[in-house]
Amino acid sequence: MDHQGEFRRAALELGVPEDEISRFREHLRLAIGLSGRGDGSPVGHIGGLPQLPVGTEWPSAGDIPLPLLLSVDCGALPKVDGFDLPADGTLLFFVHQEMDAGELGVHPGQYARVVHVADGTETAVAEPPESTRVGKRIDVYAKLRADLPLWLQEGDEDWHEFWEDLEWEDLSSFQRKLGRYMERELPHLDELRSLAHDLWSSDAFLVIGGYADDEMTAGSILAKTLGKGQWLTYLEEDRVQLASEWIPLANEGRVYEEPYTKFMIRHEDLAAARWDKALSVTVIDAL
Known part of the structure; x- marks a missing residue:
């Protein structure tokens, strides 16, 4: 199905200019x-x-x-433009969450x-x-959902609510750049x-695709991809850049005081089916 075309036609009917629709679609990702x-x-x-060979x-x-963690039949999933999942076969996601939560950059993907x-x-x-812990099997069903980067989402506490508490002169140059972009280029x-x-809504706990650009995920990706002897530096623009380069293969929702995992992969590694390049980010929120 031509999801981008469906969105364009619906937006034009609302009176949104075509060039603005195109700019917005650059950031819009459909997830499953x-x-x-x-x-x-x-x-x-x-x-x-799992069903293993x-x-x-x-x-x-x-x-x-x-x-x-998850077994999914790729051939049964909804097709999403620009998301190079395998056309068929089964994707299996394994993770020892307690061990993975303590992993830094020494052995990415070890657990x-x-x-x-x-x-x-x-x-x-x-x-x-x-000694393997086997979780209760829960069959899952798929539904498309629209996803945007955090800086474009409405009322996100990491971005807009924080900005609203500051005067314009107190914002960083990068925050000002994003703010001007939204005001000038995306008035609708x-x-x-x-x-x-409205077109694609899902409040699913586990998501394939979309964005995972929270601060913890971005910092973990940077830490796990550092070369030996490099120091971790982290800027707001790094977070936005990482969100454009990486996509979640599987993204668990947040669970307080329990581990939850995101499997991240670069677009080019996904297209080439380089599964060994996927990185796991497991977090335990205890505060």
Whole structure:
């Protein structure tokens, strides 16, 4: 389906100029929300046991088995323009969340794996190693959702609410740049945001695609991609740049005092199916 064309036609009917629609669409990403209720057939499951190729060992970090977070049938997912998920096969996401939450930049991906099992591969339900924690299996259904970077979202506490407490002269030069861009180039921003969410709305807990550009995710990606001996420096513009380069393959919602994980990958690595380049970011919010 031509989602971009659908959005353009609907925005034109609202009287938004075509050039402004094009600018807004540069930032708009469609994501796939996964939840335990929905129409049609399940597209995968959270927890449970994976279907692995016959003879394949359960993914592990040394002698530490990695629990299955998510299994998803790529062929059953809604197709999204510009998001190069495999056309078929199964994507499996394994992560030991407690161990991964303490990982920094020394061994990126040590406690997480992304595995793609191509269609036609002989598989069997894998028996977990004795020490593996197997989560309850929950079948999930897919629904499209519209997603925007944090700086374009309405009332986000990390950006707009913070800005509203400051005078213009107290904003950083980068914050001023974003503010001027929104005012001058996107005067119909409120209408465009509302339209996108009216067309594609999902409050799913687990999401494939979209954005994951919060401060913790951006800082973790920088830390895990640093070369040996490099120091971590972090600016607001780095966060926006990272959001343009990386996309979440699987993005768990925030759970207070429990670990939640985001699997991030660069667009070019996704297109080339370089699953070993995916990075996991696991956080435990205890405050």
